[in-house]
Amino acid sequence: MIELRNVLKVYESAAGAFTALKSVNLQIARGEFVAIIGKSGSGKSTLINMITGIDRPSSGEVLVGDTALHTLSEGQMAVWRGRNLGIIFQFFQLLPALSIVENVMLPMDFCGMYTPRERRERAMMLLDQVGMADNAHKLPSAVSGGQQQRVAIARALANDPPVLIADEPTGNLDSKTADSVFRMFEQLANQGKTILMVTHDQDLARRVTRTVIIADGEVIDEYVARALPTLSEKQLIWASHNIETLSYPPGATIVHEGMPPENFYIITKGAVEIMLQQPGGSEIRVTTMGVGQYFGEIELLHGGRNLATIRAGTKTGVEVVALDRSEFTRLVTESPKTAQAIDQIAGERTAENLAARQVGEEVDHAAPPLA
Known part of the structure; x- marks a missing residue:
């Protein structure tokens, strides 16, 4: 479903060149639930930005499904992203002036998916799925952080994308709410969604089907890291x-x-x-x-x-x-x-x-x- 081939990302600044990703090769199969873990500055966010098309590789190829993202224009990328990716952020990123149901309808409006009536019906169905239908007409500020994250998940599912990207989705939630949100991801993975979740939570990372470990811009083999935990990052x-x-x-x-x-x-x-x-x-x-x-x-x-x-x-x-x-x-x-x-x-x-x-x-x- 997702493949990175020799992806190199170099950022240029006044201080000189910084290599964020070093010839990364990665394959993720359809339906996998993958955790991406690593220290701050390891390259996790850059890796996610390659897959979402928010950033472009300096060299190498990024493929999602049958689409070569590195070849798309910005306009093509925006349309592709709206139809094929659901992105869930740590800070929810709900529009404060729109009601909860309007937030969920927004991706469908943007991509021209479904009729206006179908959009509202689908948004209500998704909100019901995440247990938020009773709050549909409230503003985001009127519900808790955990409830806002549930709305963000419903919004990410609006256009029924095959891939969900979750960037620290439980980082601002208490442990009980985080566990509830995680169980929702497990259910979605069981339904065939491909899910990539960036997380610092080691307990959650152990519950996914696979872990991708990033260190110093490179992917470490998870089995080597688990079998030989006393090795340094350089040795791994x-x-x-x-x-x-x-x-x-x-x-x-x-x-x-x-x-x-x-x-x-x-x-x-x-x-x-x-x-x-x-x-x-x-x-x-x-x-x-x-x-x-x-x-x-x-x-x-x-x-x-x-x-x-x-x-x-x-x-x-x-x-x-x-x-x-x-x-x-x-x-x-x-x-x-x-x-x-x-x-x-x-x-x-x-x-x-x-x-x-x-x-x-x-x-x-x-x-x-x-x-």
Whole structure:
């Protein structure tokens, strides 16, 4: 639904050039509910401005649906934006002199959508959907901040756009009202809307289907950031540039027991099964690992050959991002805290593997001989 290809944005000022986005590549599928997070000045607003067409890239391409935004004139952009985007602001941006229902009708008036009668009927239907129909004829100043944000959501839906952009939509709301507004976004995503939400609220960010992390004008891989939270922003950016995405069909072997280790893997989709070979030739399954977990770290940290066979889940298959041996070694060398955290996990898994192997051997020894 949304694609950015090598988007670079440089602002020129009296103080010199400032690069806000550095060759960003990003794809967002239709129906995804995506949170965009990052520190102030990281490039979040610039990224949103590229997608809404409020600003233009210095180079690169921005595509929403089948429209190349970077090729549109200002007039074409305004018409396209009115029909295809719903934008929800932190400070609501309702026109104070218009009633609530008139605010919701305004995008339909601007784009010439629906007949005048249909506009009012649709506006009332949307206000009813967000629980504000009883306040339709009041001015925005007569209702609370949470209620104004509900009106802003209704206004954003006026022309039934496929994409909603929400810039800190809960930033000025108390936690209960913010949760209520967020649940509305979840319902809209379930109805097929593609939603991008800029937020500083980590709790809300964990509830979306996907997180895009921006740091210093670059997109950081969310799985690397979650799996290795002790890395610095600079290290996360470097790792995100160097990971390789790999996919394995159900049952495919990723790591062979007894072979030299090659990569450090983080699971991004599906699951893997950890298998141990028994002296008699049978295999036992130690555990199953899922999204956000990593494997391959034990041998890369401590040397030696792979201690187990790891296969893609027999039902799901698996997608991973991988760093090769030299890249992994560089990261843990530069980040002692990361090395320590991974080593602790590695120790726990080694003990788990040894315990599982011991149990398996005891079962083999206890089994009656074959006739």
